[in-house]
Amino acid sequence: MSDSGRRKPPLVADKRYGRVGARPARKPVSKKPKPRKTKMQRPRKKAAAKRNPIVAFFLSILSWVLRLIWSIVWRTSVVVGLLVGLAVSYVYLTLPDVDELLDGRARGSVTLLDRDDQVFAWRGDQFGGVVTAETVSKHLKNAVIATEDKRFYRHFGVSPRGVASAIRINLSEGRGPLSGHGGSTLTQQTAKLLCLGVGYVPEDWESESAYVQDCRRGSLGRKVKEAVYAMAMEVKYSKDEILSVYLNRAYMGGGAYGAEAAAQRYFSKPSANLSPAEGAMIAGLLTAPSSMAPTANLQRSQDRAATVLRLMNEQGYLSDKDTLFYQNNPATLSEAAEAKSGGYFADWVMSSGPEFFTRNTTEDVILKTTLDPRIQSAAEEGLRWVFENKVREGSKAQAAIVVMSADGAVRAMVGGRQTKVSGAFNRATQAKRQTGSAFKPFVYATALERGGHYDDMVLDEHYCLNVPGSGKWCPKNYTGKHYGNVSLTFALQNSLNVPAVKVSEKAGRENVRTVAGMFGIESDLAAGPALALGASESSLLEMTGAYAGILNGGSSVTPYGLIELRLLGDDAPLMGTGGGIGERVISDAAARELIWMMEKVVSEGTGARAQLPGWQVAGKTGTTQAARDAWFIGFTSDYVAGVWMGYDDNTPLTGVTGGGLPAEIWRETMVRVHEGLDPKPLPAFVPPPKSKPSPRPQRQRGKGIDDVVNGILNDIFGRN
Incomplete structure (x- = not known):
């Protein structure tokens, strides 16, 4: 039977001194509350043993300095970020449409054709026409990226890693941190080519060369402006548009501005048709276009191109087989490029033509000329042969033809x-x-x-x-x-x-x-x-x-x-x-x-x-x-x-x-x-033959006087 209905006795502790015979009461277990772990309750002796007062003093100062620096840094970073953002926004608003940036020459180009319509010389700021990153040969595009900025498609216009690497290299070579390698991205190089948006105004500069020199300054302030301009370009234009501007404006030696001009200048072909070896040679000029130009030193240009081909291989643009092939078969110059820039004939045509279409042209001009390359080579070879074989060595005598x-x-x-x-x-x-x-x-x-x-x-x-x-x-x-x-x-x-x-x-x-x-x-x-x-x-x-x-x-x-x-x-x-x-x-x-x-x-x-x-x-x-x-x-x-x-x-x-x-x-x-030509007479008159004296009548031999007399008599009297 359940006792659930009974009233349960109250739960009370047994009395300490109860009845006789009762069980002795359990000694209650005393439960002391656990002390709170606070810093105040740590033993002072142990703390004193771990930290020297002097050390503690300096550590506290260091901690304060670090907190101060961090406070300044993050606040400064926010301010700098806002200023950079404002600067980038301002530059962004001033940037023109990309089409306006593709051709920024101060003057036009002059292309000279020989009598057979083949290019043999260029003058002015040579420019073969606008190209884009999509229309040039992929080999040229890849070579430029591999050589100038392999992270081009991954950065935002500035590469901190590239800048740090450049500073390290400059310091290791005994130069200043900003002297020598600049760590500039391809976007920054394009910004420099645009002179940060400052156009050439003749009235503001002593000369065009002074303007260009100012654009190339490498001071810290200039680098900051360049970085801001580059980031604004990254916001305004696509990567391929930036690369297109660069490919049209970069100087590539031999008087050639831009990829199309360089392709025509050195290889007499469009930039869209360049082989890996030719693309590598042009890309190799970008570091030193004047001294590396194949018209100045073909062997040096070919050696540089071999390095560019290696970089293209390392970055996956060329297979090992193709790299080896083009390194063993480097690009060579066209006949027009070997003739350099047309020599004396081209200079004479330029000086004799109308100045506004030759020396000071703002247009791209084509001049067809009378030059015969075969005859020009004949004149140069004839002169060289005589001086090598007939003139004493060291002679300063000159000649002209x-x-x-x-x-x-x-x-x-x-x-x-x-x-x-x-x-x-x-x-x-x-x-x-x-x-x-x-x-x-x-x-x-x-x-x-x-x-x-x-x-x-x-x-x-x-x-x-x-x-x-x-x-x-x-x-x-x-x-x-x-x-x-x-x-x-x-x-x-x-x-x-x-x-x-x-x-x-x-x-x-x-x-x-x-x-x-x-x-x-x-x-x-x-x-x-x-x-x-x-x-x-x-x-x-x-x-x-x-x-x-x-x-x-x-x-x-x-x-x-x-x-x-x-x-x-x-x-x-x-x-x-x-x-x-x-x-x-x-x-x-x-x-x-x-x-x-x-x-x-x-x-x-x-x-x-x-x-x-x-x-x-x-x-x-x-x-x-x-x-x-x-x-x-x-x-x-x-x-x-x-x-x-x-x-x-x-x-x-x-x-x-x-x-x-x-x-x-x-x-x-x-x-x-005259090799191969059929000889023809001169258009000279033919002197008349000198008149000869009439021949004197001669006496017939074998006849005596009687025969003569008989002959006369026969004539008179008709006798036989």
Whole structure:
């Protein structure tokens, strides 16, 4: 039966002293409360044993300093972050559309084409047109990223890791932290190319170079601005848009700005078609474009490209097999690139064209020219061969060559012994030198035009003239001898001075001056009788053009190198040829007679060393007083070529006359020019055969007087 209904006794403790016989009461267990673990309750002796008062003092100071620094740092960071954010926001608002940044040149480019429409030179700020990161060769794009900024697609415009690494390298190499390696990202480099948005204003700078120098400053303040600008660009533009700006603006050596210009400059192909080796070579130029340019040092450029290919391999852009292949087969220059920048010919065309379309153009201009690369190579090789084989080693003598067609179209030009140059002194166009006997054809041209003939006679004897203001003047022949009555042809082929002066005086000095000027010799011509002996100064280009006038039948010629000028992208030219054949100076008959006389100079006279196997050659030698200048100018039926030789400081040549080394340079050049051409005769007249005396009647032999008498009688009387 359940007792659940009973009332339970109260729970009370047994009395300490209860009834007899009762169980002794349990001693209650005393429960002491656990002491709270507080710092105040820790034993003082143990604390004293662990921490020295001095140490504790300094630790407390250090703790306070750290808390202070942290307090300053996080507050400063917040302030700096806000300021940077504001600065980035401000720059972001000032950034233009990306299309406006792709071409930021101060002037335009000039591309020069030869007669076959092949590029051979560039001038101005060369620019091949806008490209994008999507349109260039992937190999070029990968090479640029691998070389310049392998984290380009992962950072926000600034790479702290890159900056730290650059500072470490600079310090380890004994430089200042900001000297040398900059740790700049590709975005920062693009910002620098944009000069942080500051455009060039001529009025604000001493020169454009001063502006560029300021843009490249590497001070701490400049670096901060650069970083802000780079971050603003990252916000405003996509990565590929930033890379596109860089690929269009970066200078890549050889006068080329941008990837397209570099591809055309070095390889004569679009940037979209570059191979890994070519892309690596262009990317390798970015660190030092002038010294690394393949036109400056091809081997150094190829070595640098091999390093770029290795970097591309390490970053997964090229396989091991392809890397090895392109390292063993490096990129090489196109023929146009090997010719450097067109040399003297390109300089002359640029200086002779309209300034606003050549030297100061703001447009991209295409110039088609008369240059023939084959003939240009022939002239350079001919000059080099003679100086290597005929001129003493160490000689400082110079030479110049001009080759043109009969209409004045210049096919080749060499302005000095150093042929691969740009902007150098051009002795073919800029040097004005005395012409010596090379001027004499114009004396005889005047005489022939005024009714003379090749076989007219002139007395070669001691001869003097009284020159007003100078007194008595007596010309002498080079040989010091006189030859009596000689024909005009003999006098010219042997370059006799006395007959030339006599012919000039008879034809009239002013007439000689007029004929020479009309043939294109624009320099001031001497007024006295020494005019006939080439006392006047002229350029090689003028003299060669004047001889072209003789070859074409007696009409004046204006030498020219420009065929047409047009703007990039336009088909219609803005201007055409600036030279060619002009008005007639002497009759065709006089010109043909003069050509025949000048042919005798080469075949029988002083120009014998200029003879070409199988070809008729006409020309004239020239040597000035004390042999300071030596000339040979001559022509075949196809081409006219002029050669000058001398010293820049007018030092006399030793043992050199126009019929010597200049004639040999002419021959070596023209032998190469005429390779593969069929010989054709000169357009000279053919002298009529000399009349022979009638043959005297001869007596028949074997008949006596009786036979003669019988014959007469038979004729009279008709007897048989």
